[in-house]
Amino acid sequence: MYRFRLIQRKPLLAAFLIASLIFLLDQFTKMQVVQNLYLGQRNELTVFFNLVHVRNYGAAFSFLSEAGGWQRWFLTIISAFASMVIVYWIKKSDEKKYLETLSLIIILGGALGNFYDRLILGYVIDFLDFHWSGVHFPAFNIADTAITIGAILFIADNLIFNRYAKEESGES
Template identity: 50%
Template structure:
């Protein structure tokens, strides 16, 4: 019998576990919001933060939210393609810690929002930050994971460029 000649080394499984943990936390918080809040309900938490229930059929900042429904499938497709690409990258570079942390954070968030689109036709948002009458668009844990991942991806590239000099 032939054995795999792949050398033992870093594995992508810890990164997939991190993405799964983010996905579970995201879906758990959204389930709580759907269970305890009606659309438009809000709870005051601090002078700059509320918990709300909002539905976003579009993308970031409600991009294409009023497009008529086709955007649900476009953003779901983009999420699926991103998932395949990210898993491929995690498999190819499991030892690059910051890079993989960034990608797996984006993966967990992207899958969380794809699950929402498939189950509800919209993404459930509930974190509402505001100041002096100005409200940042409501978002969720998946969006936060994607944002942290994107920032870490940029940081990883800056460090890589600096290191190559």
């Protein structure tokens, strides 16, 4: 496919460009939150969505957020290691598996956004707050969204699309 040519031919360049865009968008939105909402502020935008300004000292869903401080460096090291592994996978990726490569690039952009926050600030800034019938999903950010979208694409490509391609080609 023409639109994936850069990913197929120069996966590291594509990774740098796309991951950088995700990282910059993530950091820009977090900067806007810090400049326009005080810590703890909640602005209701719709009946199911708020903008909030919260600090997450832990991982996803605030896991380890009250662990006493050691989690900052633990999660920072894990993020750095995961990012290096993802770059290695991108470098070694099969040029025909462009969706898998794209999914890894998207995950990398999100991982770098949260890695930067943990390294520099000691916490991750979360601001997207969805809720329904009094139940709030944990607040998250653009980096978290990228990681989730990338993971969904990765799973879909490896479980659904690859199986469909094998069935089409007659492989089992």
